[in-house]
Amino acid sequence: MDIAEPLQLPCGATLPNRLAKAAMTEGLADTTGLPTPELVRLYDLWARGGAGMLLSGNIQVDADHLERPGNVIIDRDLTAAERALFEEWTAVGRANDTHFWAQISHAGRQTMTAINPQPKAPSAVKLDLPGGQFGEPVALEAEEIADIIARFVRAARICKEVGFTGIQIHAAHGYLVSQFLSPRTNRRSDEWGGSLENRARLLTEIVRRSREAVGGDYPIAAKLNSADFQKGGFAFEDSLRVVGWLEELGVDLIEISGGTYEQPKLLGIEGTEPADDPDIAKSTAAREAYFVDFAHVMKEAAKVPLMVTGGFRSRAAMEQALAEDAADVIGLARPLCVQTDGPARLIEGASGLPRFEDWLSLLPGVLKFLTKIKMVRTLAGFATQYWFYGQIYALGRHGAPRPGLSVFKAWRQVEATHKDWLERRRA
Numbered sequence: 001m002d003i004a005e006p007l008q009l010p011c012g013a014t015l016p017n018r019l020a021k022a023a024m025t026e027g028l029a030d031t032t033g034l035p036t037p038e039l040v041r042l043y044d045l046w047a048r049g050g051a052g053m054l055l056s057g058n059i060q061v062d063a064d065h066l067e068r069p070g071n072v073i074i075d076r077d078l079t080a081a082e083r084a085l086f087e088e089w090t091a092v093g094r095a096n097d098t099h100f101w102a103q104i105s106h107a108g109r110q111t112m113t114a115i116n117p118q119p120k121a122p123s124a125v126k127l128d129l130p131g132g133q134f135g136e137p138v139a140l141e142a143e144e145i146a147d148i149i150a151r152f153v154r155a156a157r158i159c160k161e162v163g164f165t166g167i168q169i170h171a172a173h174g175y176l177v178s179q180f181l182s183p184r185t186n187r188r189s190d191e192w193g194g195s196l197e198n199r200a201r202l203l204t205e206i207v208r209r210s211r212e213a214v215g216g217d218y219p220i221a222a223k224l225n226s227a228d229f230q231k232g233g234f235a236f237e238d239s240l241r242v243v244g245w246l247e248e249l250g251v252d253l254i255e256i257s258g259g260t261y262e263q264p265k266l267l268g269i270e271g272t273e274p275a276d277d278p279d280i281a282k283s284t285a286a287r288e289a290y291f292v293d294f295a296h297v298m299k300e301a302a303k304v305p306l307m308v309t310g311g312f313r314s315r316a317a318m319e320q321a322l323a324e325d326a327a328d329v330i331g332l333a334r335p336l337c338v339q340t341d342g343p344a345r346l347i348e349g350a351s352g353l354p355r356f357e358d359w360l361s362l363l364p365g366v367l368k369f370l371t372k373i374k375m376v377r378t379l380a381g382f383a384t385q386y387w388f389y390g391q392i393y394a395l396g397r398h399g400a401p402r403p404g405l406s407v408f409k410a411w412r413q414v415e416a417t418h419k420d421w422l423e424r425r426r427a
């Protein structure tokens with residue numbers, strides 16, 4: 001199937017083609033979470049880049065639970081002036097009939113210590129990562145869970161009002177909704193824990209009530225892990241069942257990814273502990289499109305359109321996934337941090353996108369070879385991710401990427417930018 005073919009979603013909206021820019025945290029909002037001129041410049045580039053749909057980076061529903069400094073935040077009703085900033089941002093992102101969807105999230109225990117040393121989570125289960133970057137989580141009270149649902153629904157309503165053409169609930173990658181889904185991180189014995197149905201209740205309630213808030217003709221999506229790839233975690237069979245429930249709730253698009261901070265399979269990186277199934281781990285890491293096998297099985301079980309994200313670089317692999325009915329939309333992230341018009345090039349006939357992660361992965365690869373020290377490997381994983389943050393800063397600040405940036409410089413730049421943001425927020 002042709003990557004340029006439009007896709008009509010169950011709600012009636014049409015995506016102009018099959019390529020989407022997947023969500024990437026920008027770190028460019030001001031200290032109250034409002035859009036800035038840098039965010040406008042960044043999305044102006046991406047909206048001119050040929051993707052049929054752009055997903056925003058994760059927009060947080062609680063200022064005390066950011067995934068990093070500089071997240072966009074919608075945790076309150078906006079004033080007219082604040083709305084105007086969002087409207088300016090979404091107008092740019094919608095240029096050229098591009099869909100611009102908001103990814104709505106809550107970081108839960110994956111909130112950085114510098115933001116909140118005691119973040120709320122389903123249960124008090126700390127991230128198993130060295131370095132003190134993440135604090136001691138505190139289990140949520142039932143009333144607080146009700147408040148979080150209301151926050152997601154309010155953010156969904158506001159996103160529609162300020163001009164996003166769809167929303168996506170972030171239920172992947174170990175953030176709060178994903179923490180509820182996993183029995184490793186959700187040890188609750190009330191209606192929010194235990195059975196899969198209970199663990200999925202936060203997600204299904206957010207989706208059900210968001211639908212009431214935005215109406216039947218507005219795209220609602222969810223980003224879901226195909227699996228967490230951790231022993232006793234959210235498994236593929238669980239994911240299949242959740243896909244079925246989301247379909248019943250009238251979700252328009254499910255984006256399939258996988259992994260968490262502890263097991264960053266979303267980036268094709270080995271985690272700090274052995275995966276639950278070494279064969280699956282090997283087959284997903286070795287191939288170009290990390291989650292396409294899972295999506296294939298999901299497509300057989302459900303009719304809801306699927307977006308598959310992770311590792312796609314060659315047009316042949318994208319076309320194959322579409323033709324074999326393993327995906328309806330291809331999600332692209334890292335290459336677009338440098339080649340912002342990658343989708344347009346593919347549609348015009350280019351054979352593929354650049355693979356920056358190959359040489360960047362040399363760093364954790366070498367360190368892994370040289371040392372078994374978990375701390376060093378963890379830091380190396382974050383450092384390669386920071387190189388992409390550095391590219392996004394460059395696009396937003398100067399309108400052009402900096403592919404010559406070293407991993408070390410990118411690390412220092414991100415640390416300095418985070419520190420500056422935190423100091424300004426405190427002042």
Ligand SMILES: Cc1cc2nc3c(=O)[nH]c(=O)nc-3n(C[C@H](O)[C@H](O)[C@H](O)COP(=O)(O)O)c2cc1C
Nearest residue numbers: 022023024025057058266309310311332333334388
């Ligand atoms: C710099 C960067 C920021 C990211 N931020 C987010 C995010 O905010 N929300 C999300 O769901 N995924 C996020 N991701 C994951 C991507 O959406 C995507 O799943 C992952 O990069 C794999 O796709 P790729 O191989 O095309 O890069 C991020 C990835 C990168 C590299």
